[in-house]
Amino acid sequence: MGKPDIRFHAPLTHGDLTVDGSGYLYDAAMRRAVVENGGEGSVEVFEALAALRLAAKRIHDAMERFAEGHGLSESRLRVLTRLCHRPSRQLPLGALAEGMDVTPRTMTDIVDVLERDGLVKRVPDPADRRSVQAVITEAGLERINAMRRDATAKQAAVAQGFTADQLVQLRHLCLLLVRNLSGDAEGS
Amino acid sequence: MGKPDIRFHAPLTHGDLTVDGSGYLYDAAMRRAVVENGGEGSVEVFEALAALRLAAKRIHDAMERFAEGHGLSESRLRVLTRLCHRPSRQLPLGALAEGMDVTPRTMTDIVDVLERDGLVKRVPDPADRRSVQAVITEAGLERINAMRRDATAKQAAVAQGFTADQLVQLRHLCLLLVRNLSGDAEGS
DNA sequence: TCCCCATAGTGAGGCCACTCACTATACTTG
DNA sequence: CAAGTATAGTGAGTGGCCTCACTATGGGGA
Numbered sequence: 001m002g003k004p005d006i007r008f009h010a011p012l013t014h015g016d017l018t019v020d021g022s023g024y025l026y027d028a029a030m031r032r033a034v035v036e037n038g039g040e041g042s043v044e045v046f047e048a049l050a051a052l053r054l055a056a057k058r059i060h061d062a063m064e065r066f067a068e069g070h071g072l073s074e075s076r077l078r079v080l081t082r083l084c085h086r087p088s089r090q091l092p093l094g095a096l097a098e099g100m101d102v103t104p105r106t107m108t109d110i111v112d113v114l115e116r117d118g119l120v121k122r123v124p125d126p127a128d129r130r131s132v133q134a135v136i137t138e139a140g141l142e143r144i145n146a147m148r149r150d151a152t153a154k155q156a157a158v159a160q161g162f163t164a165d166q167l168v169q170l171r172h173l174c175l176l177l178v179r180n181l182s183g184d185a186e187g188s
Numbered sequence: 189m190g191k192p193d194i195r196f197h198a199p200l201t202h203g204d205l206t207v208d209g210s211g212y213l214y215d216a217a218m219r220r221a222v223v224e225n226g227g228e229g230s231v232e233v234f235e236a237l238a239a240l241r242l243a244a245k246r247i248h249d250a251m252e253r254f255a256e257g258h259g260l261s262e263s264r265l266r267v268l269t270r271l272c273h274r275p276s277r278q279l280p281l282g283a284l285a286e287g288m289d290v291t292p293r294t295m296t297d298i299v300d301v302l303e304r305d306g307l308v309k310r311v312p313d314p315a316d317r318r319s320v321q322a323v324i325t326e327a328g329l330e331r332i333n334a335m336r337r338d339a340t341a342k343q344a345a346v347a348q349g350f351t352a353d354q355l356v357q358l359r360h361l362c363l364l365l366v367r368n369l370s371g372d373a374e375g376s
Numbered sequence: 377t378c379c380c381c382a383t384a385g386t387g388a389g390g391c392c393a394c395t396c397a398c399t400a401t402a403c404t405t406g
Numbered sequence: 407c408a409a410g411t412a413t414a415g416t417g418a419g420t421g422g423c424c425t426c427a428c429t430a431t432g433g434g435g436a
Contacts, residue, residue, distance in 0.1 A: 017367050024356055025363035029287075044355040045347040048362075049247060055362035056244030057289055058369045059237060064424085075392065094414060099217075101245055106393050108416060113391070130401045130414040159233040160368050162361075167232040168212055170361040173354055174236075174243035175213035179205050180348050181246045252394085263422065282384060294423050296386060301421075318384040318431045 027051070052174070059158070066154055070147050071117070075100070075110050077147075080119060083136040084144050090135040092125065119143060215239070240362070247346070254342055258335050259305070263288070263298050265335075268307060271324040272332045278323040280313065307331060 016028045030050050063074040072080070079096055083089055097107035111134050114120040119140035125131035136144075159167065204216045218238050251262040260268070266288055271279055285295035299322050302308040307328035313319035324332075347355065 017363055017370075022356070024360040025367065026359065027363060027366075042343070042347065042355075044352055044359075045343055045350075048355040048359040049343075049346070051359040051362040051366070052240070052244055052247065054289065055365045056240060058366050059240065062369050073391065092414080101242065102392085103394065104415065105395085105417095109392065125414095128402075128414080132415065155230070155233055155237075158237070158365065158368055159230065161364065162233075164232055166361055166364075167230075167236040168210070169357060171214065171232075171236040171239040172212040173350075173358045173361070174239040175205055175215060176349065176354075177243045177346065178215075178239070178246050179213070180346055181250050182205075261421070280384080290422085291424065292385065293387095293425085297422065313384095316384080316432075320385065 027054075030054070052177075062154070062158070066150070070143065070150075072143070072147075073113075075102075076114050076119070079107075079110055079114060079134070080136060080140055080144050083120065083134060084141060089141075090123065090133045092131045092133050094131070096134060114140070215242075218242070240365075250342070250346070254338070258331065258338075260331070260335075263290075264302050264307070267295075267298055267302060267322070268324060268328050268332050271308065271322060272329060277329075278311065278321045280319045280321050282319070284322060302328070 017025050018028060020026050026047070031047060060074060063077070067074050067077045070077075078100055082096060082099060083091055093107045093111060094104055096111075097104045100107070102110075111120060111122065114134075115122060118137060120134045120136050123133045123135050125133050162170075205213050206216060208214050214235070219235060248262060251265070255261050255265045258265075267284055270284060270287060271277055281295045281299060282292055284299075285292045288295070290298075299308060299310065302322075303310060306325060308322045308324050311321045311323050313321050350358075
């Protein structure tokens with residue numbers, strides 16, 4: 001009780017996670033799907049990518065659910081957090097977009113909602129009249145501060161059972177993928 | 189040439205990937221952002237999750253770009269692929285939704301577009317009059333078959349430089365996260 | 377049989393993400 | 407200084423994803 005008990009579309013089982021002979025997790029349904037989805041190509045690659053996709057989605061969903069409980073969304077939360085950690089409490093939309101790896105157009109939409117809710121304010125930049133600064137408001141700061149304790153608890157729960165080395169490994173492997181995908185827009 | 193040269197919003201540098209003392213990749217901009225985003229909580233956790241988020245987004249973008257070149261999107265491509273590997277060439281919308289970890293409502297939208305483009309057809313299920321089967325059409329099959337060769341090449345490029353063990357590790361770590369996120373909807 | 381509830385799909389409405397096209401301002405160069 | 411290009415943000419439109427609410431069908435019991 002206390003919690004609003006937001007329901008959403010339920011956990012969606014999918015969780016037939018089991019351990020294979022070597023002690024590593026795999027998902028029976030996923031492996032079946034992978035095999036169906038084209039014997040061509042490496043099964044390991046496909047399976048790793050599917051697992052990464054699933055993990056990313058679950059993390060996103062969890063973040064969304066968490067933020068929703070405080071009247072935000074994951075994107076809006078990230079924007080507020082960034083602004084909050086600036087000494088000046090402000091940042092131009094373009095910088096926010098770049099930092100969050102979205103297009104400037106998308107940031108316009110996100111800030112639209114934040115501004116409608118009174119959590120940030122658009123302020124013209126006198127130094128560059130093309131630029132628009134997003135400034136976090138008092139209400140925005142309060143909102144963020146209220147969430148802070150919850151957030152660290154959630155974060156710890158996610159990493160439960162991970163060794164420090166595993167976290168480094170995970171980061172390393174993900175960034176290896178990022179590097180492989182950087183700039184090879186045209187294939188061979 | 190030959191390629192339509194779809195532009196999109198450009199690679200978005202972000203790629204200050206460097207190697208730290210232990211031989212593992214990290215992203216300078218990301219680490220800075222992480223430190224700003226709250227000293228509380230484990231930096232390793234936050235950084236690993238940020239890397240995973242980034243990798244997932246880049247993979248999604250690459251898939252989208254690839255699919256777009258063939259007049260599809262990632263989601264529609266995945267639906268067609270699944271249908272294509274069924275002996276009966278069909279599947280109810282609910283099963284498709286579950287297999288792709290989206291809500292039934294979302295699958296309705298995706299199939300709407302596929303049907304509008306003539307790649308699938310909705311067919312009532314005589315055995316269960318509530319159910320609607322999505323059946324892949326001739327045009328849909330042709331589309332998928334035309335993409336197949338390209339797809340395996342792309343897939344190989346993504347996994348370039350990965351050992352088989354690293355792929356297994358990546359899968360394992362991602363599924364570990366998935367397991368941690370499964371069903372702990374209420375925190376403590 | 378009638379009622380209750382679960383299940384399959386969809387209408388309505390919202391956010392987020394992208395594209396392309398456009399305005400306004402800044403910079404750079406002839 | 408004028409012209410050309412680059413940069414910052416937005417309008418218009420689409421797709422994907424979600425929630426909530428609703429219809430229609432299916433499958434138990436009292």
